[in-house]
Amino acid sequence: MNVLLITPETYHPSSKVEADVCIIGSGAGGSIAAAKIVKKGYSVVILEKGPYVNQSDFTQRQKEIVPRLYEGSGAQATDDLSMAILQGSVYGGSTTVNWMTSLATPDYVLDQWVNQFKLNEYDLGSMQRHSKEVSERLKVHRVDELSHNPQNLMLLKGSEKLGFHAYTSYNNSVNCIGCGHCGLGCTYNAKQDMRLTYLQDALSQGIEIFTSTKASKIKYKSSSKQVIHAVMTLENDRFITFEVHTEKTIVSASAIATPLLLQKSKLTAGGTVGKHLQLHPVSGVFGIFEDKMYPTSGIPQSVVVDEYLNMDGNGYGFWLETPDLEPFLAGAYYPGMGIERREELKQLNNMGVIITLVRDGANGKSTVSNGEVKWRRGFNLQNGSFSLGLVPSIRYKISKPDLRHLLKGLEVSVKIALASGAKRVLTVHNQKTDIRNTVDAKIVHSLPSGPNQLGMFSAHPTGTSRMGMDTKSSVVDQTCEMHNYPGVFVMDGSIVPTAPGVNPMITILSMVSRAIEIGEW
């Protein structure tokens, strides 16, 4: 097979492509699947909806790069707009824009999967082996403590002062210069995302990758025959369509797009495709300092505070990190209105932000579904005009215990920022706060914090085609093959059965790696 990266510029029209395996999506799950399966001698084609990008595309100019790299130009959200959901839609998927934190799945989460979901193949020993392997490939290492930026030092020192457990994190980079713009793609080829690791491995073994090419439907004929309808977008909104004829299909389009594609293809019987959406909901606080903090520079998320990860004694709680505070995110989340807000935002360089990430699901561990992805009737905007049709719908309601954990995280974050010398701390509630002493930190619990009353976002969707042995409450088996559709596999964040409670990239890579090891490939 030819080694080919096919973009709209290099595409030679053909109505039919054939391969043993077609993988839909080139993010974390799709890339490792491609690299491992091609090595076993199969011919593999990847379809990636987003554009091909390389180092020279990462201009760090938000206005041009954010719409190019992010799903929905960075504006994807739940139906009620209460939670933005950030995802990469580009060559390499979300790993191209992610913030590099590389942590293995905690042992108590794996124990839960073995005990509640009977996922015996995903026990601590097996997952540790795969986590080690993928971490080596991604050059995961502990961040040099001398490279913490002021924002991370704030989190570290403030936590130490208050006696909270904090540690220097791990990331996947080589010769990172700490420019601070991981969220815009790495201009220095330092971040070891999928483009530079598993997609390279797959290409060097001989696969075809079609970029700017969306899989619009899977036609399931049998366990060894499926036809995938593909649409490649050309310039000026023109497009061409072709079919991929394949023996096995791997859907790796992410925990939002995968259930939508399976539903559109009517591959839903029996399971719970689209249900059990987990988001690791995030909110944050802005500390305002007299000293310069330069929050847009330096390595993001180099410190983790895990003191409250097991807040309820059942493995649910929250952890704290500091974001890659791109101005487009600060602009979206900084509280307040009008001219006052604009003037305050000019002090961005004096701000330090702490985010609270919640391991969601405390209200029922594994049985309750707090969120769902499906199609609904709505208006589509195409070529400047609206038409009525089906549109993606993301619904999510943070449960009461999860919200309690989130608010506790904000309270603790306020205290940490103040302990590190912040003069004022602002939460991102609609009702503006201006907290200047630790006693007032408790106010976060009494402010209105329902949907659209407290700014929230997620970058970690998982769970919508989860793995399990019970065919009624799960979608795929331990090899990632769909219970009801042999020959179709799901290999991405959708399969993660309960929220991992750490940033999920290593978990997804390790699970897919393990699934391929035990599958019949």
Ligand SMILES: Cc1cc2nc3c(=O)[nH]c(=O)nc-3n(C[C@H](O)[C@H](O)[C@H](O)COP(=O)(O)OP(=O)(O)OC[C@H]3O[C@@H](n4cnc5c(N)ncnc54)[C@H](O)[C@@H]3O)c2cc1C
């Ligand atoms: C801003 C940001 C920061 C993050 N930071 C971290 C971090 O520090 N550490 C960490 O562990 N995790 C982080 N994550 C999360 C992590 O990157 C994701 O969990 C992981 O990449 C998800 O892998 P996936 O395979 O499920 O999907 P993705 O990596 O999202 O890949 C899915 C791909 O499928 C493509 N696709 C979708 N629909 C179709 C279709 N119909 N046809 C063809 N292609 C399609 C998409 O364009 C996309 O490229 C971050 C994410 C974001 C967005």
Ligand code: SF4
């Ligand atoms: S901080 Fe490091 S890894 Fe991130 S974009 Fe800058 S150089 Fe690349």
